[in-house]
Amino acid sequence: MADTRNPAIVVVDDEPDVLRAIARDLRRQYGESYRVIRASSGAEAVDAVQKLTERGDAVALVLSDQRMPDLDGVATLKRVAEIAPAAKRAMLTAYADTDAAIGAINSGRIDYYLLKPWDPPEEKLFPVLDDLLADWRGTWRPGFGGFRLIADRWSSDGHRLRDFLSRNQIPYTFLDVERDESACELASGATLPLVVTPDGAHLENPTNAEVAQASGLSQTAEREFYDLAIIGGGPAGLASAVYGASEGLKTVLIEREAPGGQAGTSSRIENYLGFPSGLSGADLARRGVSQAKRFGVEILAPVSVESIRAEGPYKILSLSTGSEVACHALMLATGVDWRTLPASGADEMAGQGVYYGAAMTEAIGCQDEHVFVVGAGNSAGQAALHFAEYAAQVTILVRGDDLAKSMSQYLVDRIEAHEQIEVCLGHEIEACHGNGHLERITIRDREGGGTTEVETHYVFVFIGATPQTDWLGDFIARDDKGFVRTGPDLTPEDLAHWPLARDPFLLETSVPGVFVAGDVRHESVKRVASAVGEGSVAVAFVHQHLASL
Incomplete structure (x- = not known):
């Protein structure tokens, strides 16, 4: 039996013979690293995922059939996404149901669909699931091992280190000194941010190169x-x-x-x-x-x-x-590189509420916040949709008069249909204000000239590109x-x-x-x-x- 600490793969199908067969193939291929859990209905699968997440167990993948009574595959995977949003979701379906699967992909409910029969699994099943599981593991942060980063949530150096660790796929746990008592004890007397390596070494406000050396990234060429x-x-x-x-x-x-x-x-x-x-x-x-x-x-x-x-x-x-x-x-x-925001106070708030690019490490902190995205390209559109999964409201500020001039139509359509995203055309940020971190911004109407001051802690900037070639x-x-x-x-x-x-x-x-x-x-x-x-x-x-x- 797989280690109970292993991440779970949940497979659901209302046909007992099919369920046994797919579970058998999955255990044969992934049984050493994952627990394979069977569910005979959509409701049973949703209940299993709910119990796993409540226990703090990781759910890596949910693989569901489409045609099931009461709760079909699309509805099942939609419920799974609400309970365990990090889990990969795939559908195993007949050719006749591919339209439903494609529709579910477009609405963000599933990551992939596979057609029955999946025989031989070495060719038709495992390669796709290998990719999905590798993608999931690339962002999975188990609650033990790896580096520990102790910093103030609004520290620009802390943001730099979180961004570096995440983008280089180095496992780490972030401890906020404002919210975690153990972080205060661990960092007592140290200069923050503090990085604690797996072997216990303490690196006080280290450079990226110092963290890279501690993590084993190569910085020395093997050849001349x-x-x-x-x-x-x-x-x-x-x-x-x-x-x-x-x-x-x-x-x-x-x-x-x-x-x-x-x-x-x-x-x-x-x-x-x-x-x-x-x-x-x-x-x-x-x-x-x-x-x-x-x-x-x-x-x-x-x-x-x-x-x-x-x-x-x-x-x-x-x-x-x-x-x-x-x-x-x-x-x-x-x-x-992204161009810097031409607003008063923006430079002082960089890494402390004003971020360039999607800054994925900040997404969790945006829970229930009002987030502003500046820019009108595809990157800005994707970021707005991503942050809308966490924030209470996302506002896109666009200098021009038409979002579709520089953004792909599929993104424009999704943004216009999203209840939590607002698009403000002909507006720009004039000033950023805050003490130690961003607290509010002044927005200027480019046509009317009037200004409005709005409270926010997060601004993400996507305003064009500049080459660093000097x-x-x-x-x-x-x-x-x-x-x-x-x-x-x-x-x-x-x-x-x-x-x-x-x-x-x-x-x-x-x-x-x-x-x-x-x-x-x-x-x-x-x-x-x-x-x-x-x-x-x-x-x-x-x-x-x-x-x-």
């Missing part, structure tokens, strides 16, 4: 020379790493914060091909890192590149760790906004010192052997799929460059 070095671990960088290493290139990926980049902070990506129920940015990052490591990619994080220089055909990277690595081909996939200096050509020009976008002035007889390849910069992919590229399409495509396509040009050396 690589065929391909990639700067940036977002979708473009991870795609380049996977394709480069899978084709035999010695590859290193250098990431200054956490794999996933800006996309890694997204609460949901729903229009990425092959994931009908969508996936979070954290899931995408975890999958990409696992795939890259499987092909032998060396990942250094958090490590930044301070400067680049060329010596003949070689590119030399000076790292923040004080060391250097060299490579034949270099891929720039540094992405972009560190490149004059090494490669950039446009007036800092985006890197490539291929046909390079001007004659950019190519004044181009040393080769051939023209630059499509994604090649003004320096031979230096390529660019993703959002940092001039005139790029700001979508995850296009970044992945550019990252993979660029590797083909890397091969052509290497062949010419």
Whole structure:
């Protein structure tokens, strides 16, 4: 029998023979790590999930049939989502019920559906459930082990550390000194925030690099020379790493914060091909890192590149760790950062109520709060829908006069239909106020000019992207906004010192052997799929460059 502390998989079907068969297959595949619990009706499954959560037991997955009397599969999984929102929900259904399953995916009730029969399970069942369970484990925080982070809820450094631990998939428990007496005892006399490692070491207000070292993340290159070095671990960088290493290139990926980049902070990506129920940015990052490591990619994080220089055909990277690595081909996939909020007091409130990106670690704290989302792109829309699961009200502030100008229609439709989300067009934040943390904001009507002061503790900002490329200096050509020009976008002035007889390849910069992919590229399409495509396509040009050396 599986350990009673193991997470639970609940399977429900009103046909006894089918229930026994699916439970048998699940126990054979997952019995060592999960408890498999059978339920013969939707009501019985809901009751089982309720009792498990009341005992504090983790529910990893609920797999339900659709056609059942009284409570069908869609209704069952909807009830499960209310009781155990972190549990993955899948439907095992006949072909005739696929419309109901797709409808349930669109309404957020299920994560996936599978068609009967599921034989052989090794091909038709286990691969899908493996992915769902891996996604669930990526965010599961068991109540023991891992790091402990003791901080004030409103500490900007505490937010930085929570964000770093979460985005790097490092298990931790957060203890708020304002609400947890044991946290006060543990942190007595220490400088906060305090990180307590699994072996008992105390790190007072540590840097991300110090936490990375304590957690075993690699920050030192194993080699001095690589065929391909990639700067940036977002979708473009991870795609380049996977394709480069899978084709035999010695590859290193250098990431200054956490794999996933800006996309890694997204609460949901729903229009990425092959994931009908969508996936979070954290899931995408975890999958990409696992795939890259499987092909032998060396990942250094958090490590930044301070400067680049060329010596003949070689590119030399000076790292923040004080060391250097060299490579034949270099891929720039540094992405972009969110622009800061141009409001009085916003800088002082950064990390203390004003957050850039989805800041997933803050979602639980938004319970029953009035949350403001600033921006009109897809990331803002997804964040609003995500925070609406926790907050009493979410208000989206949009400078323009039409949300649909910059947001996908499927998101606009869902936002307009959501009772807890309000959209304010033609409004912006003029000022942020608070003592130690955000307490209220001043909102200005751009057309009428009037202002309103509103109480809030949470503002999430998504107002455009800016490339952080100043560190490149004059090494490669950039446009007036800092985006890197490539291929046909390079001007004659950019190519004044181009040393080769051939023209630059499509994604090649003004320096031979230096390529660019993703959002940092001039005139790029700001979508995850296009970044992945550019990252993979660029590797083909890397091969052509290497062949010419």
